Amino acid sequence: MMTTAVPPVAPGALPYDDAEMPLALVQAKTRRLVLRVIWTSTAFLVVAGILGLLLRLRQAEVITLGDNFWYAVMTAHGLGAFIAWAGFFLMGITFWVLMKVGLPIRSFVLPEVMYWSMVLGVIGIVLTTLLSGFGGSWVFLYPLPFNSAGQWSDMVTGVFSISVLLAGVSILAYCSAVLHTCIGPGLKAKTDTVGQRVGLTFGFGLLFPSRFKTDRGKIPYPVLPFAVNAVDMFLATLPFALLLVFQVIESVNNGFSINVLLAGNLLWAFGHPVVYLLLFPAAATYYYLIPRYAGRELVAGKAVAVAWLIALTMNLFVWAHHLYMNYPDGENVQQTLGTIMQPTTYALVLPSALSLYSIAATIWRSDFQWNVASKFLIAGIVSWLVAGLQGIINATAAFQETLHNTLWVVGHFHNMAFLNMGLLIFGAMYAFLPELMGRGWWNERLGSWHLWGTVIGAYGWVTCQMIQGLEGAPRRWAVLPEQYLTLTHISVGFLALLVAAQLVFAYNLWTTLRKSPFDDPGAAMQGGTQR
Amino acid sequence: MMTSLGTGIAVGYLIFVALGLIISFAVLWSTRAGRRDKGQGVDVERAEKAEPWWGVFVVGLLAILLGLTIWRAPWFTENDDPKDVQVQVTGIQFGFLVQPTQVKAGEDVEFNVTSKDVNHAMGLYNPQGQMIMNVEAIPGYTISRSYRFTEPGTYEIRCLEFCGYKHHEMIYPAFQVTA
Numbered sequence: 142m143m144t145t146a147v148p149p150v151a152p153g154a155l156p157y158d159d160a161e162m163p164l165a166l167v168q169a170k171t172r173r174l175v176l177r178v179i180w181t182s183t184a185f186l187v188v189a190g191i192l193g194l195l196l197r198l199r200q201a202e203v204i205t206l207g208d209n210f211w212y213a214v215m216t217a218h219g220l221g222a223f224i225a226w227a228g229f230f231l232m233g234i235t236f237w238v239l240m241k242v243g244l245p246i247r248s249f250v251l252p253e254v255m256y257w258s259m260v261l262g263v264i265g266i267v268l269t270t271l272l273s274g275f276g277g278s279w280v281f282l283y284p285l286p287f288n289s290a291g292q293w294s295d296m297v298t299g300v301f302s303i304s305v306l307l308a309g310v311s312i313l314a315y316c317s318a319v320l321h322t323c324i325g326p327g328l329k330a331k332t333d334t335v336g337q338r339v340g341l342t343f344g345f346g347l348l349f350p351s352r353f354k355t356d357r358g359k360i361p362y363p364v365l366p367f368a369v370n371a372v373d374m375f376l377a378t379l380p381f382a383l384l385l386v387f388q389v390i391e392s393v394n395n396g397f398s399i400n401v402l403l404a405g406n407l408l409w410a411f412g413h414p415v416v417y418l419l420l421f422p423a424a425a426t427y428y429y430l431i432p433r434y435a436g437r438e439l440v441a442g443k444a445v446a447v448a449w450l451i452a453l454t455m456n457l458f459v460w461a462h463h464l465y466m467n468y469p470d471g472e473n474v475q476q477t478l479g480t481i482m483q484p485t486t487y488a489l490v491l492p493s494a495l496s497l498y499s500i501a502a503t504i505w506r507s508d509f510q511w512n513v514a515s516k517f518l519i520a521g522i523v524s525w526l527v528a529g530l531q532g533i534i535n536a537t538a539a540f541q542e543t544l545h546n547t548l549w550v551v552g553h554f555h556n557m558a559f560l561n562m563g564l565l566i567f568g569a570m571y572a573f574l575p576e577l578m579g580r581g582w583w584n585e586r587l588g589s590w591h592l593w594g595t596v597i598g599a600y601g602w603v604t605c606q607m608i609q610g611l612e613g614a615p616r617r618w619a620v621l622p623e624q625y626l627t628l629t630h631i632s633v634g635f636l637a638l639l640v641a642a643q644l645v646f647a648y649n650l651w652t653t654l655r656k657s658p659f660d661d662p663g664a665a666m667q668g669g670t671q672r
Numbered sequence: 673m674m675t676s677l678g679t680g681i682a683v684g685y686l687i688f689v690a691l692g693l694i695i696s697f698a699v700l701w702s703t704r705a706g707r708r709d710k711g712q713g714v715d716v717e718r719a720e721k722a723e724p725w726w727g728v729f730v731v732g733l734l735a736i737l738l739g740l741t742i743w744r745a746p747w748f749t750e751n752d753d754p755k756d757v758q759v760q761v762t763g764i765q766f767g768f769l770v771q772p773t774q775v776k777a778g779e780d781v782e783f784n785v786t787s788k789d790v791n792h793a794m795g796l797y798n799p800q801g802q803m804i805m806n807v808e809a810i811p812g813y814t815i816s817r818s819y820r821f822t823e824p825g826t827y828e829i830r831c832l833e834f835c836g837y838k839h840h841e842m843i844y845p846a847f848q849v850t851a
């Protein structure tokens with residue numbers, strides 16, 4: 142059942158301006174690229190998930206790990222799960238969704254750069270952390286990378302920084318590719334100028350329909366979050382890249398150093414927007430898939446266009462909410478930034494609040510199609526709401542004396558990243574893999590087990606962490622004070638359920654790849670037969 | 673055990689979560705009616721027209737929260753009045769230098785927190801193990817934070833900013849508050 146605003150891709154139906162390549166070939170290449178990203182990022186999830194498990198098992202005193210190794214595992218887990226799994230997956234799936242809404246990739250050079258620089262970067266991160274002991278955490282707060290207390294050398298910091306820089310290059314390539322893909326002839330602008338195309342891409346066609354006209358009537362809503370994220374992540378990655386370059390220089394030149402506060406600001410200028418490298422493409426994918434299951438177009442209009450323009454601008458001016466507690470005497474700039482960035486952060490509630498409204502209105506009294514994919518999406522959307530409420534709390538400076546750097550924060554972002562974006566990712570796998578591989582899932586019921594095990598297991602675990610945080614449990618402690626041990630043990634029980642659910646999923650995926658019959662030989666021929 | 677601020681946050685959060693879950697459930701339940709009338713029984717355009725008002729409502733709620741909280745941002749709650757006693761807290765991998773180590777309940781205490789090497793933070797825990805204060809310790813900078821102890825006893829300082837492989841052992845166990 143396909144009732145989205147835009148018809149599904151059919152060969153020859155769409156414009157493709159770099160005309161040497163016929164559209165059928167573009168589809169086949171996109172399919173292979175997206176599948177490659179899905180398998181690679183899922184492999185990264187396996188590694189990052191096991192690392193995360195080790196962290197909690199050590200805290201629960203079930204296993205022992207060397208102190209520095211625990212922090213190295215923590216560093217690898219954070220970057221691995223957030224960037225190499227969730228971020229990378231959503232980067233890949235972006236191009237599938239864009240093609241489905243009539244915006245096929247116009248050049249495969251940038252997506253290939255995206256793929257390979259990410260893979261190289263992740264390999265570098267894994268080696269420098271797990272093998273060479275870099276344990277500076279995924280935010281590697283300067284000057285910690287150069288003050289390892291004898292645990293790793295400056296050289297390792299340099300190589301680690303280059304590895305992260307490669308992941309940054311991957312993000313830059315992705316953003317460029319998304320903009321190049323979106324701002325294309327597929328928009329079918331009435332007067333086909335760059336200005337018109339840019340306007341249409343960023344929602345001006347919704348706001349000023351008489352000035353930005355397209356033969357398509359309306360630009361599909363998923364384009365908005367994809368394009369907004371591409372601009373913001375491109376800009377936000379630049380200061381971060383600068384910080385990494387500084388670190389590379391310092392790793393070979395001991396005399397070089399940078400200001401600690403400046404380093405913090407450079408880090409968080411990227412560190413907040415990078416959350417939206419996951420959330421905005423996730424929003425776009427909800428925009429695409431929910432209408433498919435609700436059987437009606439996304440209920441949205443001007444308000445949503447305004448919300449995404451707010452996101453586009455405000456996203457770049459919220460970083461200091463990570464530095465609320467860094468308000469040194471006499472440093473009025475940092476305090477002023479904190480004061481300004483509480484309301485700007487609140488402003489970022491709008492795209493989420495309006496998206497949730499639009500999604501709810503789309504589902505409301507619809508003939509909704511319930512299946513594993515749509516159930517995963519619904520669970521993810523509810524988590525978006527729940528974790529979004531936590532986000533408002535976190536954005537409030539006055540609450541930081543209780544929450545800052547406690548396990549509450551860790552619980553919150555797992556609630557957001559795993560239970561919103563992660564569930565969307567699983568939902569997208571259930572929804573898109575059949576059309577990508579040309580074969581249906583082996584067993585739908587196993588999918589339901591996967592859903593319930595994941596939701597109950599993960600909510601049990603993040604709730605334990607949030608309670609521990611509210612009770613003052615510090616974040617990033619390999620060994621927690623005695624008083625928190627009971628809740629840690631309870632959370633391990635939930636984690637066992639979570640792991641069991643993922644094993645069910647792995648079995649279902651494996652069996653699907655081995656045994657499910659092809660129902661779309663075309664897709665199979667185009668590379669859907671990855672074994 | 674949570675502090676009163678922690679409890680307040682938890683209660684407020686849970687109220688909104690409950691509201692959110694009720695609305696979510698209502699939306700999902702409505703698809704039963706949607707199945708009977710094939711999704712035709714709803715005026716989609718009206719929902720679209722109402723969306724800006726939802727946006728206004730959300731902005732209103734956030735404006736209220738902003739008005740209630742921004743004045744309590746930690747940098748606004750400090751003042752320049754002279755304090756009864758100054759306590760110097762310096763983080764250094766992996767411990768705290770604290771001077772003096774003892775104050776009296778009822779005194780206005782000003783903690784001057786800094787670091788000698790990397791970023792640390794001073795998490796102050798009362799005898800019940802609740803975190804009552806937390807201040808970043810930034811190398812090259814000082815943050816001053818005042819506190820008036822009401823309850824005598826032994827307080828603990830734990831490091832709350834990740835600072836290296838012994839971060840979790842960075843505890844100053846015996847800050848004394850006397851009657």
Ligand SMILES: [Cu+2]
Pocket residue numbers: 412413414460462463
């Ligand atoms: Cu942030």
Ligand SMILES: [Cu+2]
Pocket residue numbers: 791792793831832833834835836838839840842
């Ligand atoms: Cu520390």
